Amino acid sequence: MYAGAAAAAGPPRRDFISVTLGPEEAVGGGSYNNSKAWRRRSCWRKWKQLSRLQRSVILFLLAFLAVCGVISYTSMGEAWKSITNKSLDEQRTEQEIPGLKLANPAVLPAPRKADANHGDYPELSLQKPPKPPHVRRGPSNLQIKAPRRDVRLKTQHDTIRAIEELVEADKVEKTEKSIISWRGAVIEPDQSTEPPSSKIKEPEKPSSVAAEDQKEPVPINERQLAVIEAFRHAWKGYKDFAWGHDELKPLSKSYSEWFGLGLTLIDALDTMWIFGLKEEFEEARKWVANDLVFDKNVDVNLFESTIRILGGLLSTYHLSGDSLFLEKAKDIGNRLMPAFKTPSKIPYSDVNIGRGTAHPPRWTSDSTVAEVTSIQLEFRELSRLTGDEKFQKAVDEVMKHVHTLSGKNDGLVPMFINTNSGQFTHLGVYTLGARADSYYEYLLKQWIQGGKKENELLEDYMRAIEGVKKHLLKRSEPKKLTFVGELAHGHFSAKMDHLVCFLPGTLALGAHNGLAADHMKLAEALIETCYQMYAQVETGLSPEIVHFNLHAQKGHKDVEIKPADRHNLLRPETVESLFYMYRFTGDKKYQDWGWEILQNFNRYTRVPTGGYTSINNVQNPSNPEPRDKMESFFLGETLKYMFLLFSDDIDLINLDKYIFNTEAHPLPIWVPA
Numbered sequence: 001m002y003a004g005a006a007a008a009a010g011p012p013r014r015d016f017i018s019v020t021l022g023p024e025e026a027v028g029g030g031s032y033n034n035s036k037a038w039r040r041r042s043c044w045r046k047w048k049q050l051s052r053l054q055r056s057v058i059l060f061l062l063a064f065l066a067v068c069g070v071i072s073y074t075s076m077g078e079a080w081k082s083i084t085n086k087s088l089d090e091q092r093t094e095q096e097i098p099g100l101k102l103a104n105p106a107v108l109p110a111p112r113k114a115d116a117n118h119g120d121y122p123e124l125s126l127q128k129p130p131k132p133p134h135v136r137r138g139p140s141n142l143q144i145k146a147p148r149r150d151v152r153l154k155t156q157h158d159t160i161r162a163i164e165e166l167v168e169a170d171k172v173e174k175t176e177k178s179i180i181s182w183r184g185a186v187i188e189p190d191q192s193t194e195p196p197s198s199k200i201k202e203p204e205k206p207s208s209v210a211a212e213d214q215k216e217p218v219p220i221n222e223r224q225l226a227v228i229e230a231f232r233h234a235w236k237g238y239k240d241f242a243w244g245h246d247e248l249k250p251l252s253k254s255y256s257e258w259f260g261l262g263l264t265l266i267d268a269l270d271t272m273w274i275f276g277l278k279e280e281f282e283e284a285r286k287w288v289a290n291d292l293v294f295d296k297n298v299d300v301n302l303f304e305s306t307i308r309i310l311g312g313l314l315s316t317y318h319l320s321g322d323s324l325f326l327e328k329a330k331d332i333g334n335r336l337m338p339a340f341k342t343p344s345k346i347p348y349s350d351v352n353i354g355r356g357t358a359h360p361p362r363w364t365s366d367s368t369v370a371e372v373t374s375i376q377l378e379f380r381e382l383s384r385l386t387g388d389e390k391f392q393k394a395v396d397e398v399m400k401h402v403h404t405l406s407g408k409n410d411g412l413v414p415m416f417i418n419t420n421s422g423q424f425t426h427l428g429v430y431t432l433g434a435r436a437d438s439y440y441e442y443l444l445k446q447w448i449q450g451g452k453k454e455n456e457l458l459e460d461y462m463r464a465i466e467g468v469k470k471h472l473l474k475r476s477e478p479k480k481l482t483f484v485g486e487l488a489h490g491h492f493s494a495k496m497d498h499l500v501c502f503l504p505g506t507l508a509l510g511a512h513n514g515l516a517a518d519h520m521k522l523a524e525a526l527i528e529t530c531y532q533m534y535a536q537v538e539t540g541l542s543p544e545i546v547h548f549n550l551h552a553q554k555g556h557k558d559v560e561i562k563p564a565d566r567h568n569l570l571r572p573e574t575v576e577s578l579f580y581m582y583r584f585t586g587d588k589k590y591q592d593w594g595w596e597i598l599q600n601f602n603r604y605t606r607v608p609t610g611g612y613t614s615i616n617n618v619q620n621p622s623n624p625e626p627r628d629k630m631e632s633f634f635l636g637e638t639l640k641y642m643f644l645l646f647s648d649d650i651d652l653i654n655l656d657k658y659i660f661n662t663e664a665h666p667l668p669i670w671v672p673a
Helices: 035-048 052-096 158-173 222-241 262-277 278-291 302-320 321-341 376-386 391-404 437-449 457-473 498-512 520-533 573-585 588-604 632-645
Strands: 246-248 253-254 300-301 351-354 358-359 366-368 416-418 473-475 482-483 487-489 490-495 496-497 545-548 657-659 667-670
Touching: 158 302, 222 246, 222 632, 246 573, 253 437, 262 278, 262 302, 262 366, 262 632, 278 321, 300 391, 302 321, 302 351, 302 376, 302 632, 321 351, 321 358, 321 376, 321 391, 321 588, 376 437, 376 667, 391 416, 391 457, 416 632, 437 457, 437 657, 457 473, 457 498, 490 573, 496 588, 498 520, 498 545, 498 573, 520 573, 573 588, 573 632, 588 632
Parallel strands: none
Antiparallel strands: 246 253, 300 351, 351 358, 366 416, 473 482, 487 490, 496 545, 657 667
16 A cells, blocks of 8 residues: 655645555556556446446437437438439430430430421522431330330420439339222231240330440431421421321312321321421320320221321330320220121221221222231230230231132232132232232231241241242343233233332341342342332332333333323332342442432422322423322331431341331331240
């Protein structure tokens, strides 16, 4: 024990005694040394000196502060992570789609309004349009699955909040009067890897596009801008004088009705989306939402309403992701189904979509072969999207039945089929023109659509092409142009419809998908012929029908035109095939040929007050005799194929992901799940 005392002179002082207990007194002399060990022991003594209540209060406060710290740290961490991720997403999206902060990767980019407005230019070559912005267009990154049914995108230029809600939804998903006509001319998977089946258990689900599939946009060029200007001029006439009606009569500034269902507007929906015409598309969408009603007492042609209305709605749904168009497609699809209620399951040509009844034309119980075999792409896709097998089952039965029929000539089919007996009629007449053309087209396209699994379709297509080579191919004089004629009871006719000019593109598509290489050689020869059907005519525009000279005659061209055949209806078939040929070969001459055709359309068919008109006489440049009618397919097909032809972006409607219906509405190719 240590003890000490001090004393000093002066007044008395108090004495203090310091006592240190424990064995430590022998260490370090028992004095205070400010060591950590000493401080810990001192704190512990003070803690022990506190009452139990005091210690409980301190412990409670410490625990409370600890909990608050953890909560605060977690909240700040999530906020920082959200801000960082959002910033990165915005940076990536800004690079892909300038001006849009977020985008739904499962659908096409939002349509954008073209910068150039050329007005009514009489000569395209005189005015050089301004250089367009780098706009991402087309469905290069569209996952070929059905867009989500519960998402209504409207258009991608909606508010950022709506887009953010869509992105959040993606995150959660991850953890439908008798007509005598043919194509405008009055003529009296996301499936399994198994072959496509009519038995569909549930609707398809969408999935996002992989980031590595994103590609830099290809800017539109001057020729594409010229097509956009032509479309806007045509649309101006339709909007001013025929809004909501079927077809524009541009000269009389009025309209004509066919079904009373706004055919031109619906046909043009996906064209506007592909062109990036944002304002026009949104205006048309509002009409579809508010004014397109199918519950009306009107007869419609099964084929025409399927390829134009059903096909147009399905295509626009896929491109925009807007469920409005799928709901309308389901509506019209259901209303067309009564056509299949026949003894043979071969559908009637006409359906009353309000009453739910169907019937053949008044003068016959026949349907045309092309009409009943060129509705399959659309109905099959409707089944895939809705999960309702009845649509695909109905059209598949037609194809299986036609596959087994007799009366074919080396794969070539007659033009008519009876809805009661299910047998071909008017045997012995074979053509790739009106009433038969798209039968051959849809054989190949169904095979491609279904993932190249349905061998019966491929067999029928290959056999038919061999039949064309054997019976219908000839060469003209003097230029020895290869053309497709007609066969009537063993007699060859050197007559070729402009409609037949779909064939070069179809052959090229088949060759691209692995079919015989000589199909491409034939396609190259036939597209030259189709171009000459324009080039050898005074206006540079093809007539509806040509006859080829089989024998050389002094002063005669290869192409002869009869007075009854010299009209032009603004048809798309040649431009369609030019698109396929350029896409698969890269040969610029096909673009140049298309450019010539566009210039001649502007020169001889453009109406100053808006719109384009069919003409009666392609042989009279000074007076082509306008017919005062703009077919809906001019906007739905002709200008669309023009725009795609002039594009160097192979992902603008990628032909390995999409198949065009016969009205130029792109539908997805089914891919394995």
